[in-house]
Amino acid sequence: MPTIIENNAFRKLGLKHPLIVAPMAGGPSSPELVAAASAAGALGSAGAAYSSPAEIENFAAQVRQRTNRPFAINLFIPHPIPPIEPGTIERAIAATAKYRAELDLPAPRFSGPYEEDFDAQFEAVVRIRPAVFSFVFGLLSAEHIRAARKAGVLLIGTATTPEEAQLLEESGVDAITLQGFEAGGHRGIFDPEAADREVGIRELLAQGIKRVGVPLIAAGGIMTAEDIRAGLAAGAQAVQMGTAFLATSEAGTSAPYRSKLLEPARKTRTTRAFSGRLARGIENRFMGAMTAEAVMPFPAQNKFTRDIRSASTARGSADFLSLWAGTGQGDLWQGPASELIGQLFSK
Ligand SMILES: Cc1cc2nc3c(=O)[nH]c(=O)nc-3n(C[C@H](O)[C@H](O)[C@H](O)COP(=O)(O)O)c2cc1C
Structure with a gap:
């Protein structure tokens, strides 16, 4: 199975490693982290869900000052809010x-x-034209998909069940992140009120491969070179890692959050x-x-x-x-993200 590096749709990104450094909204995804990940040959991702359109444009400009490598911008798909x-x-x-x-x-x-106005955020993304737009919590409308295509932006949706993966494929995305129950951060479940089916990444990948044809990206508890190899061997064309990058020197993770992450046995x-x-x-x-x-x-x-x-x-x-934080254990790397990426792909 070719990795995302060799896959037709993704080849033009010229990634060196089949790794997406996860979008981490709320601080951790700093412009420095996104740029460092992309400059090191992975795909850095801006977690822009809580940002205004002007903030998103400013963030992208800061990434582009640091690197001309491709990066992703990530948003949350909105849902009608039930009366409270x-x-x-x-x-x-x-x-x-x-x-x-x-x-x-x-x-x-x-x-x-x-929350921020999704359409206005999305318009900012189209103006920025990042190499990739990734999203979580549901499906992107046909109109938004057309606008992204016209701007030459690749689309990656997020699924927590095989059924969600199928719906994403039918909607016309270029790739799907399969988010296992192990993953840190928000569960990408489409229906905000639904119970969690709690499908682990191995099972999700096994089911996903049977049901969908677009490239699959494995996420959840992936911490080491061995974990990456296992994910690729199980049929993922790339992996997405969040927690492992939370304590890197470039991450915008706050001091008290960092201290908790560095305690043994999270x-x-x-x-x-x-x-x-x-x-x-x-x-x-x-x-x-x-x-x-x-x-x-x-x-x-x-x-x-x-x-x-x-x-x-x-x-x-x-x-x-x-x-x-995800379920993955082990000491978190506290140096530059480029060194972590180098270690993860040293063999
Ligand atoms: C601090 C943090 C923030 C996150 N924010 C986002 C986000 O804004 N958008 C998104 O699609 N996923 C987000 N995620 C989930 C990641 O995309 C990914 O599924 C997860 O990090 C993978 O599991 P791991 O943390 O065990 O590597 C976040 C994860 C973390 C740890």
């Missing part, structure tokens, strides 16, 4: 009141919009506590304290907890941070 019952808002406010008091935060002022689980969508992160106080009844739907909960997370970072505390 006043009782749910009251419970969310009550459940977080003591933490806001502990962090000297005022009572929350809570109103929409809860214990992770999935939670809706921070954003309202399931995501995998290292267990901490906030995750343990929030019960399902006190959590609003995505992305309302994400906006609602932002002040708490920011104040926690400012105090150097990891107690209230979303500490996204």
